[in-house]
Amino acid sequence: MLRLTVLISFLIAAPSFANGTYSNVLTYNFGMATVSVAENESSITQTDDSVQVDEEESAGGSAVSAMSFQLTYEFLHDGRMSYFVKATAPLMSGAGTGVFAGHFGFNKYLNDLGSKYTYDLNGSKVVIVPTFRYYWGAAGGIGYLIYSTESATKSDVFFDLSFHGGGSFALGDNWGLKGELAVGRTTGVATTGIKIEFFFGATFFI
Amino acid sequence: MKTRLVLCLFMNISLLHAGEFIINSSPKDCEVSLVDANTGKKSVLGKTPYESTIEQVAGGLENGTLQIEVHKPGFIPYHIALPTTIGADVKLFANLEIEKDIKMNQDFDLLVGDLFDVLRMVRVKDYQNSFKKLEKLEKKFPHFSIIFEMKGMISYLKKNYKEALNFYRKSFGLNPKNREAYKMKVYLEKKFKLVGSNEN
Incomplete structure (x- = not known):
C-alpha cells in the first residue's frame, strides 16, 4: 500500500502555501478494568532466633474489577502511527476498589489511514475520513490500585506495561465509535498483577 | 483464535x-x-x-x-x-480560479467604471469622495498612471499646485508615455516654478 502522504499530490502545483494535516483524536471510553493482584512476599527474613514466630503470613491474592472511565488523546499522527496519553479512573466498584492510572504509548494502525486527513490549497480542500481503523499498540504508565483482601482494604502504587488492540468505526466526518482491549503486567511496591481492560466509547477528530 | x-x-x-x-x-x-x-x-x-x-x-x-x-x-x-x-x-x-485573461478583463472593467465615477464626482466638485475612490483604486492598481494623473487633476482644481505636481510626476514616472501627465508636469513646473517634494 502506498503512503497517503505521497499519493496526495497536486498536478498543478501553485506556488503558494499548502497544508496537509492529520487530525488529533480525543476518545471518551467506558469499560471494565480488571487487575488480578498478588501481594509480594516479604523479602525480610527472621534473624533473631530468640523470637518465636508462631504463624507465617503468606502472600495474599485479590482481584479488582471496576467500571471505569478512560480519556485518551492521540497526537503526532502521521497517518499510520500516533502517540497518546490516557487517564483511567474508576466509576463504580465494590468496596471502593479500583484502578487510577495514567499512560503514555503509541498506536500502530493496520489500515491505510489512521486519522482524518485534511489538505488545503488556495481555498480548495480534500478531506479523507477513514471509515474503519484497526490498530495495535503498547503503553507504559503508573497507577494507583485500591484492592481488598479478606481482612482489609489496601492500596498500592504500580508501574505497568501493556499491549492493546482495537478498532473504530466512523459515524460522521468528525466522530465515531471505538473499542479497545488491553492486557498488561503491573508491578507495584507491594503487589504484582495482570491487568485486563476492555473499553468502548466515542472518538472525535479534533 | x-x-x-x-x-x-x-x-x-x-x-x-x-x-x-x-x-x-x-x-x-x-x-x-x-x-x-x-x-x-x-x-x-x-x-x-x-x-x-x-x-x-x-x-x-x-x-x-x-x-x-x-x-x-x-x-x-x-x-x-x-x-x-x-x-x-x-x-x-x-x-476554481478564473482564467487570467478573463480576470484581467474584469479588473479593467472595474477600473474604467470607477474612473468614470470619479469624473462625474469631479464635475459636481465632490473632490473629497472622488479622491477617496482614487485611493481605493490605487491600492488595487498601484501601477496605473491614470490614477495618479486624476489625483493630480483634483489637486490642481483644489489649487494645491505643489501636490498636483507631485502626482503628475508620479504618473509620468509610472508611464513615460502618458502625454497628459507630462504636459501638466511641465506646465506646472514652468508656470509656477514649483519644486515637488517627491521627485519621481
Whole structure:
C-alpha cells in the first residue's frame, strides 16, 4: 500500500502555501478494568532466633474489577502511527476498589489511514475520513490500585506495561465509535498483577 | 483464535464498505472527469455537486490513484491525484480560479467604471469622495498612471499646485508615455516654478 502522504499530490502545483494535516483524536471510553493482584512476599527474613514466630503470613491474592472511565488523546499522527496519553479512573466498584492510572504509548494502525486527513490549497480542500481503523499498540504508565483482601482494604502504587488492540468505526466526518482491549503486567511496591481492560466509547477528530 | 476471528470479520466489513466520494466546487456545475494517467484520456463522470463511491469511480484502475479534473469554461481546470483508499470517505472541494485573461478583463472593467465615477464626482466638485475612490483604486492598481494623473487633476482644481505636481510626476514616472501627465508636469513646473517634494 502506498503512503497517503505521497499519493496526495497536486498536478498543478501553485506556488503558494499548502497544508496537509492529520487530525488529533480525543476518545471518551467506558469499560471494565480488571487487575488480578498478588501481594509480594516479604523479602525480610527472621534473624533473631530468640523470637518465636508462631504463624507465617503468606502472600495474599485479590482481584479488582471496576467500571471505569478512560480519556485518551492521540497526537503526532502521521497517518499510520500516533502517540497518546490516557487517564483511567474508576466509576463504580465494590468496596471502593479500583484502578487510577495514567499512560503514555503509541498506536500502530493496520489500515491505510489512521486519522482524518485534511489538505488545503488556495481555498480548495480534500478531506479523507477513514471509515474503519484497526490498530495495535503498547503503553507504559503508573497507577494507583485500591484492592481488598479478606481482612482489609489496601492500596498500592504500580508501574505497568501493556499491549492493546482495537478498532473504530466512523459515524460522521468528525466522530465515531471505538473499542479497545488491553492486557498488561503491573508491578507495584507491594503487589504484582495482570491487568485486563476492555473499553468502548466515542472518538472525535479534533 | 477468537481475536483473529473478530479482526477478520472487521476487515471483511471494511473491504465491503463503499467509501463515499463527494466533489463540490466553486462555482457549481463544473464538469468532473476521470483522467487516464497513461493516455491522458478523459472520461466525464458528471457535474458538481457530484456523489459516488471510490469503488465505482476507481473500478478497473490498477495503479491505485485517481486523477480527477474539475473544469468549467472560463476557469482554470483543477487537477488532483487521489489514492483509491479502501474504507475511507473522500470529500473534495475544488475552488476554481478564473482564467487570467478573463480576470484581467474584469479588473479593467472595474477600473474604467470607477474612473468614470470619479469624473462625474469631479464635475459636481465632490473632490473629497472622488479622491477617496482614487485611493481605493490605487491600492488595487498601484501601477496605473491614470490614477495618479486624476489625483493630480483634483489637486490642481483644489489649487494645491505643489501636490498636483507631485502626482503628475508620479504618473509620468509610472508611464513615460502618458502625454497628459507630462504636459501638466511641465506646465506646472514652468508656470509656477514649483519644486515637488517627491521627485519621481
